[in-house]
Amino acid sequence: MSDACVLDTYPWLHLIEDTGVIPRRAQRLIAGGITLHVPAMCLWEVAMLIERDRVTIADPRMSAERWMRAALAAPCEVAPLTPRIAACSAELGREGFHGDPADRMVYATARVMDLPLITADEKIHAYETGLPRRTRRLAVWD
Numbered sequence: 001m002s003d004a005c006v007l008d009t010y011p012w013l014h015l016i017e018d019t020g021v022i023p024r025r026a027q028r029l030i031a032g033g034i035t036l037h038v039p040a041m042c043l044w045e046v047a048m049l050i051e052r053d054r055v056t057i058a059d060p061r062m063s064a065e066r067w068m069r070a071a072l073a074a075p076c077e078v079a080p081l082t083p084r085i086a087a088c089s090a091e092l093g094r095e096g097f098h099g100d101p102a103d104r105m106v107y108a109t110a111r112v113m114d115l116p117l118i119t120a121d122e123k124i125h126a127y128e129t130g131l132p133r134r135t136r137r138l139a140v141w142d
Contacts, residue, residue, distance in 0.1 A: 004035040006110040008119035016071040037079035041105035
């Protein structure tokens with residue numbers, strides 16, 4: 001088992017807000033004090049979701065910045081956008097990955113870090129279903 005994993009935006013929100021939405025397999029991966037890497041792109045996504053009232057956070061008076069600062073306490077940490085991750089995200093299009101830039105950045109972060117990706121994103125799971133048989137699958141949810 002890996003000592004770290006990458007969290008997509010919604011699993012990060014569900015984990016911090018303790019909604020009970022994260023399935024058992026993903027919970028088992030998260031359990032045990034591992035480092036949870038949150039791609040830098042997820043910070044932007046959360047800020048946009050809060051700004052547009054698309055998610056409900058426990059304390060509605062809390063700003064997006066304050067929520068993120070609190071949500072990035074151990075064991076969560078920001079996985080920065082690096083030149084390698086940016087290049088990998090651009091190259092995913094040649095492999096048939098869909099065009100959403102945020103999803104590309106999140107997936108590229110997991111690929112470059114060679115870590116499991118906790119995501120419920122159906123398009124990401126569909127992409128992995130189409131990969132050659134011996135290719136390592138990163139996405140975990142159910």
